[in-house]
Amino acid sequence: MNAGDLFRTIRKRGVLVLASMLAVAVIATALFAPVIAPDDPSAVVLENKFAPPSAAHPLGCDHLGRDVLSRLVYGTQTSIGSVAAIMGIVLVLGFTIGTISGYAGGAVDSSLMRFCDVFLTFPTFILAMFLIGVLGTGMVNVIIAVALTHWAWYARIIRSMVLSLKNRDYVLAAKVAGTGRFKTVVRHILPPIIAQLLILCTLDIGHMMLHVSGLSFLGLGVTPPMPEWGVMISDARQFIWTHPLLIMLPGGMIFVTVMAFNLLGDALRDSFDPALAVQEDIR
Secondary structure, three states, rough: OOOHHHHHHHHEEEEEEHHHHHHHHHHHHOOOOOOOOOOOOOOOOOHOOOOOOOOOOOEOOOOOOOEHHHHHHHHHHHHHHHHHHHHHHHHHHHHHHHHHHHHHHHHHHHHHHHHHHHHHOOOOHHHHHHHHHHHHHHHHHHHHHEEEEHHHHHHHHHHHHHHHOOOHHHHHHHOOOOOOHHHHHHHHHHHHHHHHHHHHHHHHHHHHHHHHHHHHHOOOOOOOOOOHHHHHHHHHHOOOOOOOOHHHHHHHHHHHHHHHHHHHHHOOOOHHHHHHHHHHOOO
């Protein structure tokens, strides 16, 4: 291994380690929010209005005297929790419809893909806004709306994976041996695509999080006083010139979280896909 190869290896592993540490830190913050947060994130104490950082309030207080650090920590829980729920719905719908479409083929495939095209026709954020307008605001409706704007993309990708695998020799051998369709999918088609799904999910976490925060910022998503980064930015808009930290802190949390999962997804892609790693080495 020459010096260039060594540098590239260290760089790739360094990015993976850094991204993993950031992602784990964000998830741990969400899981242990009640332990980490020093105060009730929704407690209004007007005497502490715009209080500067102190031992009691390390990042100060907002315009209602609420502890900013506590709201950031619980905002992590809100964001990660909502994205986890969205991802769960998307994977169930996308995998079910994509697998049925790719494995069945024919009229079933054509009909399901035309149904997917209906959702893929519109920009995801615009479609999410429309669905929120129909369903109403609130965390549950945000999860449903964002999930409905993403599942069709996953269904198409999973369908293409199934199409590339269903005519492999080992899958055909399982069919000849009399293995049922469900067992064939679970034993022979699902395992090879798990790694690709992991990469796709990791790369899409940031996108979903931006959707949730964007909808909340516009007043269409999570409603106050629930702590959420988009809500915090929206509440602090009128104080941007006098107290810019109230916007910079939740904005920074969104940036760091999205960057961490994007870097993690890129690093996982390079690790699981040797062809991409070779192409990058050539460049």
